[in-house]
Amino acid sequence: MSVAERRSGNGTSCDGNGEQTVSPKDRFLTVYGRKPVLEALADPTLDVDKVILADTVRGAGAAEIQRAADASGVPVQRASAHRVKVLAGNGKQDQGVLADVVAPRMRPLSKALSARPPARVLVLDGITTPANVGMILRTATAAGIGGIVVPRRGVAALDPLVVKASAGVAFRAPVLRCGSAAEAAGMLTEAGYGVYALGASTSGSLFDTPLPGRAAFVLGGETAGVSEEVRAQVTGWLSIPMPGEVESLNVSAAAAVLCFEMVRRSGKSAH
Known part of the structure:
Protein backbone atom coordinates (compact mmCIF):
# COMPACT_ATOMS: atom_id res chain seq x y z
CA MET A 1 0.00 0.00 0.00
CA SER A 2 1.33 3.42 -0.92
CA VAL A 3 2.08 6.28 1.40
CA ALA A 4 -0.78 8.19 -0.23
CA GLU A 5 -3.21 5.42 0.64
CA ARG A 6 -1.77 5.18 4.15
CA ARG A 7 -2.44 8.89 4.62
CA SER A 8 -5.82 8.71 2.85
CA GLY A 9 -8.14 11.50 3.86
CA ASN A 10 -11.22 9.33 4.17
CA GLY A 11 -9.54 6.31 5.71
CA THR A 12 -10.35 3.97 2.84
CA SER A 13 -8.85 2.92 -0.45
CA CYS A 14 -9.95 0.59 -3.25
CA ASP A 15 -8.45 -2.78 -4.01
CA GLY A 16 -8.07 -4.25 -7.49
CA ASN A 17 -11.75 -5.19 -7.58
CA GLY A 18 -12.88 -1.67 -6.74
CA GLU A 19 -13.98 -2.59 -3.20
CA GLN A 20 -13.18 -0.35 -0.27
CA THR A 21 -10.55 -1.47 2.20
CA VAL A 22 -9.75 0.17 5.51
CA SER A 23 -6.61 2.33 5.62
CA PRO A 24 -3.78 1.05 7.83
CA LYS A 25 -4.15 4.28 9.82
CA ASP A 26 -7.59 2.99 10.86
CA ARG A 27 -6.27 -0.46 11.81
CA PHE A 28 -2.92 0.15 13.47
CA LEU A 29 -1.31 2.44 15.99
CA THR A 30 2.16 3.28 14.76
CA VAL A 31 4.86 3.56 17.40
CA TYR A 32 8.29 4.85 16.49
CA GLY A 33 11.70 5.07 18.09
CA ARG A 34 13.90 2.23 19.28
CA LYS A 35 12.64 1.97 22.87
CA PRO A 36 8.86 2.14 22.09
CA VAL A 37 9.28 -0.43 19.30
CA LEU A 38 11.24 -2.80 21.55
CA GLU A 39 8.64 -2.39 24.30
CA ALA A 40 5.84 -3.20 21.86
CA LEU A 41 7.67 -6.31 20.64
CA ALA A 42 8.26 -7.46 24.22
CA ASP A 43 4.61 -7.05 25.26
CA PRO A 44 2.84 -10.43 24.83
CA THR A 45 -0.58 -8.75 24.96
CA LEU A 46 0.09 -6.75 21.79
CA ASP A 47 -0.21 -7.95 18.19
CA VAL A 48 2.54 -6.24 16.21
CA ASP A 49 1.82 -6.48 12.48
CA LYS A 50 5.26 -5.45 11.24
CA VAL A 51 8.39 -3.46 11.92
CA ILE A 52 9.78 -1.07 9.34
CA LEU A 53 13.48 -0.31 9.67
CA ALA A 54 15.27 2.42 7.74
CA ASP A 55 18.06 1.14 5.52
CA THR A 56 20.37 3.62 7.23
CA VAL A 57 19.99 1.82 10.58
CA ARG A 58 22.80 -0.69 10.91
CA GLY A 59 24.98 -2.30 13.55
CA ALA A 60 23.97 -3.21 17.10
CA GLY A 61 20.75 -1.16 17.06
CA ALA A 62 19.41 -2.90 13.97
CA ALA A 63 20.51 -6.30 15.28
CA GLU A 64 18.69 -5.77 18.59
CA ILE A 65 15.45 -4.87 16.84
CA GLN A 66 15.79 -7.79 14.43
CA ARG A 67 16.32 -10.24 17.31
CA ALA A 68 13.30 -8.91 19.19
CA ALA A 69 11.14 -9.12 16.08
CA ASP A 70 12.32 -12.65 15.30
CA ALA A 71 11.54 -13.73 18.87
CA SER A 72 8.00 -12.40 18.49
CA GLY A 73 7.50 -13.74 14.97
CA VAL A 74 7.09 -10.24 13.54
CA PRO A 75 8.32 -9.49 10.01
CA VAL A 76 10.85 -6.69 9.52
CA GLN A 77 10.73 -4.62 6.35
CA ARG A 78 13.50 -2.34 5.15
CA ALA A 79 12.66 1.06 3.69
CA SER A 80 14.33 4.37 2.98
CA ALA A 81 14.87 6.74 5.89
CA HIS A 82 12.53 9.20 4.17
CA ARG A 83 9.73 6.64 3.95
CA VAL A 84 10.10 5.80 7.65
CA LYS A 85 9.86 9.50 8.53
CA VAL A 86 6.74 9.93 6.40
CA LEU A 87 5.04 6.87 7.86
CA ALA A 88 5.96 7.78 11.42
CA GLY A 89 4.85 11.36 10.91
CA ASN A 90 7.74 12.50 13.06
CA GLY A 91 11.03 13.38 11.44
CA LYS A 92 12.95 14.05 14.65
CA GLN A 93 12.18 11.13 16.96
CA ASP A 94 11.55 8.08 14.80
CA GLN A 95 15.22 6.94 15.04
CA GLY A 96 14.72 5.10 11.77
CA VAL A 97 12.30 2.49 13.08
CA LEU A 98 8.57 2.08 13.55
CA ALA A 99 6.13 -0.69 14.34
CA ASP A 100 2.49 -1.06 13.33
CA VAL A 101 0.56 -2.43 16.32
CA VAL A 102 -2.89 -3.87 15.69
CA ALA A 103 -5.59 -1.86 17.46
CA PRO A 104 -8.46 -4.39 17.52
CA ARG A 105 -11.17 -1.90 18.50
CA MET A 106 -10.12 0.91 16.18
Whole structure:
Protein backbone atom coordinates (compact mmCIF):
# COMPACT_ATOMS: atom_id res chain seq x y z
CA MET A 1 0.00 0.00 0.00
CA SER A 2 1.33 3.42 -0.92
CA VAL A 3 2.08 6.28 1.40
CA ALA A 4 -0.78 8.19 -0.23
CA GLU A 5 -3.21 5.42 0.64
CA ARG A 6 -1.77 5.18 4.15
CA ARG A 7 -2.44 8.89 4.62
CA SER A 8 -5.82 8.71 2.85
CA GLY A 9 -8.14 11.50 3.86
CA ASN A 10 -11.22 9.33 4.17
CA GLY A 11 -9.54 6.31 5.71
CA THR A 12 -10.35 3.97 2.84
CA SER A 13 -8.85 2.92 -0.45
CA CYS A 14 -9.95 0.59 -3.25
CA ASP A 15 -8.45 -2.78 -4.01
CA GLY A 16 -8.07 -4.25 -7.49
CA ASN A 17 -11.75 -5.19 -7.58
CA GLY A 18 -12.88 -1.67 -6.74
CA GLU A 19 -13.98 -2.59 -3.20
CA GLN A 20 -13.18 -0.35 -0.27
CA THR A 21 -10.55 -1.47 2.20
CA VAL A 22 -9.75 0.17 5.51
CA SER A 23 -6.61 2.33 5.62
CA PRO A 24 -3.78 1.05 7.83
CA LYS A 25 -4.15 4.28 9.82
CA ASP A 26 -7.59 2.99 10.86
CA ARG A 27 -6.27 -0.46 11.81
CA PHE A 28 -2.92 0.15 13.47
CA LEU A 29 -1.31 2.44 15.99
CA THR A 30 2.16 3.28 14.76
CA VAL A 31 4.86 3.56 17.40
CA TYR A 32 8.29 4.85 16.49
CA GLY A 33 11.70 5.07 18.09
CA ARG A 34 13.90 2.23 19.28
CA LYS A 35 12.64 1.97 22.87
CA PRO A 36 8.86 2.14 22.09
CA VAL A 37 9.28 -0.43 19.30
CA LEU A 38 11.24 -2.80 21.55
CA GLU A 39 8.64 -2.39 24.30
CA ALA A 40 5.84 -3.20 21.86
CA LEU A 41 7.67 -6.31 20.64
CA ALA A 42 8.26 -7.46 24.22
CA ASP A 43 4.61 -7.05 25.26
CA PRO A 44 2.84 -10.43 24.83
CA THR A 45 -0.58 -8.75 24.96
CA LEU A 46 0.09 -6.75 21.79
CA ASP A 47 -0.21 -7.95 18.19
CA VAL A 48 2.54 -6.24 16.21
CA ASP A 49 1.82 -6.48 12.48
CA LYS A 50 5.26 -5.45 11.24
CA VAL A 51 8.39 -3.46 11.92
CA ILE A 52 9.78 -1.07 9.34
CA LEU A 53 13.48 -0.31 9.67
CA ALA A 54 15.27 2.42 7.74
CA ASP A 55 18.06 1.14 5.52
CA THR A 56 20.37 3.62 7.23
CA VAL A 57 19.99 1.82 10.58
CA ARG A 58 22.80 -0.69 10.91
CA GLY A 59 24.98 -2.30 13.55
CA ALA A 60 23.97 -3.21 17.10
CA GLY A 61 20.75 -1.16 17.06
CA ALA A 62 19.41 -2.90 13.97
CA ALA A 63 20.51 -6.30 15.28
CA GLU A 64 18.69 -5.77 18.59
CA ILE A 65 15.45 -4.87 16.84
CA GLN A 66 15.79 -7.79 14.43
CA ARG A 67 16.32 -10.24 17.31
CA ALA A 68 13.30 -8.91 19.19
CA ALA A 69 11.14 -9.12 16.08
CA ASP A 70 12.32 -12.65 15.30
CA ALA A 71 11.54 -13.73 18.87
CA SER A 72 8.00 -12.40 18.49
CA GLY A 73 7.50 -13.74 14.97
CA VAL A 74 7.09 -10.24 13.54
CA PRO A 75 8.32 -9.49 10.01
CA VAL A 76 10.85 -6.69 9.52
CA GLN A 77 10.73 -4.62 6.35
CA ARG A 78 13.50 -2.34 5.15
CA ALA A 79 12.66 1.06 3.69
CA SER A 80 14.33 4.37 2.98
CA ALA A 81 14.87 6.74 5.89
CA HIS A 82 12.53 9.20 4.17
CA ARG A 83 9.73 6.64 3.95
CA VAL A 84 10.10 5.80 7.65
CA LYS A 85 9.86 9.50 8.53
CA VAL A 86 6.74 9.93 6.40
CA LEU A 87 5.04 6.87 7.86
CA ALA A 88 5.96 7.78 11.42
CA GLY A 89 4.85 11.36 10.91
CA ASN A 90 7.74 12.50 13.06
CA GLY A 91 11.03 13.38 11.44
CA LYS A 92 12.95 14.05 14.65
CA GLN A 93 12.18 11.13 16.96
CA ASP A 94 11.55 8.08 14.80
CA GLN A 95 15.22 6.94 15.04
CA GLY A 96 14.72 5.10 11.77
CA VAL A 97 12.30 2.49 13.08
CA LEU A 98 8.57 2.08 13.55
CA ALA A 99 6.13 -0.69 14.34
CA ASP A 100 2.49 -1.06 13.33
CA VAL A 101 0.56 -2.43 16.32
CA VAL A 102 -2.89 -3.87 15.69
CA ALA A 103 -5.59 -1.86 17.46
CA PRO A 104 -8.46 -4.39 17.52
CA ARG A 105 -11.17 -1.90 18.50
CA MET A 106 -10.12 0.91 16.18
CA ARG A 107 -12.21 1.40 13.05
CA PRO A 108 -13.65 4.12 10.82
CA LEU A 109 -16.59 6.04 12.30
CA SER A 110 -18.60 5.19 9.18
CA LYS A 111 -18.22 1.47 9.86
CA ALA A 112 -19.24 1.86 13.50
CA LEU A 113 -22.39 3.75 12.52
CA SER A 114 -23.35 1.23 9.85
CA ALA A 115 -22.99 -1.77 12.18
CA ARG A 116 -24.04 -1.59 15.83
CA PRO A 117 -23.73 2.09 16.77
CA PRO A 118 -22.56 2.73 20.33
CA ALA A 119 -25.03 4.57 22.54
CA ARG A 120 -22.49 7.05 23.89
CA VAL A 121 -19.64 8.59 21.88
CA LEU A 122 -16.99 11.18 22.62
CA VAL A 123 -15.73 13.50 19.87
CA LEU A 124 -12.33 15.15 20.28
CA ASP A 125 -12.26 18.58 18.64
CA GLY A 126 -8.95 20.42 18.46
CA ILE A 127 -7.30 18.68 21.42
CA THR A 128 -3.63 18.95 20.54
CA THR A 129 -1.84 17.95 23.74
CA PRO A 130 -0.89 14.25 23.53
CA ALA A 131 -1.18 13.82 27.32
CA ASN A 132 -4.80 14.98 27.23
CA VAL A 133 -5.68 12.68 24.34
CA GLY A 134 -4.04 9.72 26.07
CA MET A 135 -5.75 10.35 29.40
CA ILE A 136 -9.14 10.75 27.69
CA LEU A 137 -8.66 7.42 25.89
CA ARG A 138 -7.80 5.73 29.19
CA THR A 139 -10.71 7.25 31.11
CA ALA A 140 -13.32 6.68 28.42
CA THR A 141 -12.25 3.07 27.95
CA ALA A 142 -12.38 2.48 31.71
CA ALA A 143 -15.91 3.93 31.81
CA GLY A 144 -17.10 1.67 29.00
CA ILE A 145 -17.79 4.47 26.50
CA GLY A 146 -18.58 2.77 23.21
CA GLY A 147 -16.62 5.05 20.89
CA ILE A 148 -14.05 7.84 21.01
CA VAL A 149 -13.81 9.80 17.77
CA VAL A 150 -10.21 10.87 17.18
CA PRO A 151 -10.16 12.79 13.88
CA ARG A 152 -7.07 12.69 11.70
CA ARG A 153 -6.99 16.48 11.46
CA GLY A 154 -6.93 18.97 14.32
CA VAL A 155 -6.15 16.46 17.09
CA ALA A 156 -2.83 15.15 18.41
CA ALA A 157 -1.61 12.15 16.43
CA LEU A 158 -1.97 8.72 18.02
CA ASP A 159 1.75 8.38 18.67
CA PRO A 160 3.98 7.06 21.48
CA LEU A 161 3.29 10.15 23.61
CA VAL A 162 -0.45 9.42 23.51
CA VAL A 163 0.17 5.73 24.18
CA LYS A 164 2.35 6.57 27.18
CA ALA A 165 -0.24 9.00 28.62
CA SER A 166 -2.91 6.32 28.26
CA ALA A 167 -0.68 3.79 30.08
CA GLY A 168 -1.01 1.54 27.03
CA VAL A 169 -4.81 1.61 26.94
CA ALA A 170 -4.70 3.45 23.59
CA PHE A 171 -3.91 0.14 21.88
CA ARG A 172 -7.24 -1.30 23.07
CA ALA A 173 -9.43 1.81 23.15
CA PRO A 174 -12.59 1.94 20.97
CA VAL A 175 -11.14 4.63 18.70
CA LEU A 176 -13.31 5.78 15.78
CA ARG A 177 -11.61 7.57 12.89
CA CYS A 178 -12.76 10.23 10.44
CA GLY A 179 -11.34 13.32 8.79
CA SER A 180 -12.41 16.07 11.17
CA ALA A 181 -14.60 16.80 14.19
CA ALA A 182 -17.04 18.70 11.96
CA GLU A 183 -17.32 15.67 9.69
CA ALA A 184 -17.96 13.48 12.74
CA ALA A 185 -20.69 15.81 14.03
CA GLY A 186 -22.45 15.67 10.67
CA MET A 187 -22.23 11.88 10.45
CA LEU A 188 -23.47 11.43 14.01
CA THR A 189 -26.38 13.82 13.48
CA GLU A 190 -27.37 11.97 10.33
CA ALA A 191 -27.23 8.69 12.28
CA GLY A 192 -29.74 10.01 14.83
CA TYR A 193 -27.44 11.13 17.62
CA GLY A 194 -27.95 14.18 19.75
CA VAL A 195 -24.66 16.07 19.60
CA TYR A 196 -23.81 17.92 22.82
CA ALA A 197 -20.84 20.18 23.48
CA LEU A 198 -19.29 20.77 26.88
CA GLY A 199 -18.92 24.41 27.87
CA ALA A 200 -18.06 26.25 31.07
CA SER A 201 -20.77 28.93 30.93
CA THR A 202 -23.87 27.14 29.70
CA SER A 203 -27.16 26.67 31.49
CA GLY A 204 -27.75 22.94 30.97
CA SER A 205 -26.15 20.87 33.71
CA LEU A 206 -24.50 17.62 32.70
CA PHE A 207 -26.00 15.98 35.78
CA ASP A 208 -29.70 16.57 35.12
CA THR A 209 -30.17 17.25 31.39
CA PRO A 210 -32.24 14.47 29.76
CA LEU A 211 -30.34 12.68 27.01
CA PRO A 212 -31.60 10.72 24.00
CA GLY A 213 -30.83 7.05 23.48
CA ARG A 214 -27.87 7.96 21.29
CA ALA A 215 -25.74 10.89 22.35
CA ALA A 216 -22.33 12.23 21.29
CA PHE A 217 -20.32 14.62 23.45
CA VAL A 218 -17.85 17.07 21.93
CA LEU A 219 -14.74 17.94 23.94
CA GLY A 220 -13.17 21.15 22.67
CA GLY A 221 -9.51 22.09 22.42
CA GLU A 222 -7.33 23.38 25.22
CA THR A 223 -7.31 27.00 24.02
CA ALA A 224 -10.03 27.58 21.41
CA GLY A 225 -12.66 25.22 22.81
CA VAL A 226 -15.26 23.78 20.43
CA SER A 227 -14.61 24.83 16.84
CA GLU A 228 -17.03 27.06 14.96
CA GLU A 229 -17.74 24.30 12.41
CA VAL A 230 -18.88 21.99 15.19
CA ARG A 231 -20.71 24.70 17.14
CA ALA A 232 -23.05 25.12 14.20
CA GLN A 233 -24.08 21.46 14.45
CA VAL A 234 -24.59 20.87 18.18
CA THR A 235 -27.96 19.88 19.61
CA GLY A 236 -27.25 21.54 22.94
CA TRP A 237 -24.64 22.59 25.46
CA LEU A 238 -23.82 21.01 28.80
CA SER A 239 -21.83 22.33 31.72
CA ILE A 240 -20.22 20.81 34.80
CA PRO A 241 -21.42 22.76 37.87
CA MET A 242 -18.47 24.22 39.73
CA PRO A 243 -19.44 26.07 42.92
CA GLY A 244 -15.81 26.81 43.71
CA GLU A 245 -13.79 29.71 42.36
CA VAL A 246 -12.51 27.96 39.22
CA GLU A 247 -13.69 28.89 35.74
CA SER A 248 -13.02 25.62 33.94
CA LEU A 249 -11.45 22.18 34.14
CA ASN A 250 -8.68 20.69 32.08
CA VAL A 251 -10.29 18.88 29.15
CA SER A 252 -9.16 15.44 30.35
CA ALA A 253 -10.62 16.14 33.81
CA ALA A 254 -13.89 17.28 32.23
CA ALA A 255 -13.92 14.11 30.13
CA ALA A 256 -13.55 12.01 33.30
CA VAL A 257 -16.53 13.72 34.93
CA LEU A 258 -18.60 13.23 31.77
CA CYS A 259 -17.66 9.57 31.31
CA PHE A 260 -18.48 8.55 34.85
CA GLU A 261 -21.71 10.51 34.82
CA MET A 262 -22.67 8.20 31.94
CA VAL A 263 -21.72 5.23 34.15
CA ARG A 264 -23.87 6.63 36.97
CA ARG A 265 -26.85 7.11 34.69
CA SER A 266 -26.68 3.62 33.26
CA GLY A 267 -26.04 1.99 36.60
CA LYS A 268 -23.19 -0.11 35.26
CA SER A 269 -21.87 0.86 31.80
CA ALA A 270 -22.05 3.60 29.19
CA HIS A 271 -22.71 1.13 26.35
